[in-house]
Amino acid sequence: SKVKSVADLVGVATFGFRGEALPAIASVSRFTLTTSEGGAATELSVTGGRLDRVADGARQRGTTVAVRGIFFNTPARRKFLRSVSSETRAANEVVTTLALAHPEVGFELHVDGACRLVVPPGQTLEDRLAAVWGSTLAGTLVPVSHAAGAFRVTGFAQRPGDAQPTGRRTQLFVNGRPFKDPFLVRAAEAGYRSAIHPGDRPSLLLNIEVAPEDVDVNVHPAKLEVRFRDRIGVERVVEEAVRHSLGVLAAAVSVGDWRPAAMAQRGDHLAGPVVDGHDLFTPDAPPLDGEASVQPAPGFSVPLLQVFDTYIVYEAPEGVVIVDQHSAHERVLYELVMAQLTGADPPAQRLLLPLTLELTDEELDAVEAHAEELGRVGFEAEPFGGRAVAVHAVPSPHPKFDAEACFRETVADLARGRFGGWANRLERFAATYACRAAVKAGQRLDQREMRELLLRLFATDLPPHDVHGRSTIVQLPREELERRFGRR
Structure with a gap:
């Protein structure tokens, strides 16, 4: 027995063994089992629950179980089987789940003489994912590794820009045991907050490691559900793991063929002071730490290049990094506005002559409904008779900021319900404002402005992704360049 003491009743680390499973299968099939501990092998045959013979066999160390003619002697039970394709899919799901749980073990699946799956033993989880889920999907995944409290979460999560409304794959393990839990999947999706388009569903493979006594795996006949002692804690750690x-x-998109991406810290190659969000792009901002106005700070001496007045390009240790300036500033402003909406008021610029703007009825309703949020980001507006509003103060997130256009576009988006799929009202407003207030594509930036934008971007929580779920950063790996030029 695996139970040696009372404590083992809640702390058995193995998967257990259901002794009635093999006799139950053998009673409704033509069953053969061959097993060996490394020496002589034994083979036994059972037909419909009746032992036919026990004889010597030939096999290396291990066990082979062959089941044929299942339900041949119980035709009433056979009638409840689904179609051949449905039963095949169910069998395929079982084998692929086991293959993902144990990349160190080899698996083969043959259906009607055709090979459906062959994975060799000794694979890494990255290689096993590519073999089981396909290299295309595996190429969109980034590694997950995070520990907090009693839990450790490892695995892979899909990049936000690659998530789709349909066709997603999810697989959860606890201590290597597969299980299903829609609430944990939802907690993982919460880690994508403000980085994914509403309605998109990312693919996930997560393994939760926890002490055996802190999880009960015997709450479902098929062992497909588990119960955690600290339910709130595990959901929080899963969300944190995905977001991290x-x-x-x-997590930035890579140009070229997929290769397993190593875990890297945010902005390892960017050192130096972080510019306050209110000073970003300020023309007369003082030099940082005594630097010249266009000289890079210590630790970030690589030159910056703006191409097409839209993308910032620089050299990183492993390749070339390309940053979309609008998406980057959008991410910076979004997180800044979220802090403003829950904290102190931002600095606003009062106008000598107020802006008088004519709006539609729907836009007037939006201004009234979001008056507090508009004030939090720096807009001070009041009714001016009829459908007009007077704007007395405006924010100034960058020198090229067009306050009137931003106010009109933000109010129009709020009235039309843009980002309407976002459940949180403050996040919805912050995303709308950030999209309209950010520096635009086609606007030229000098060296200091580009550098300050990058420093601020890499100080955010999710630098590789904007609020639409699109990529902010694209990497061109050095090995991909060398492959294209025939150096590899």
């Missing part, structure tokens, strides 16, 4: 994995540079 999306915030590192490895």
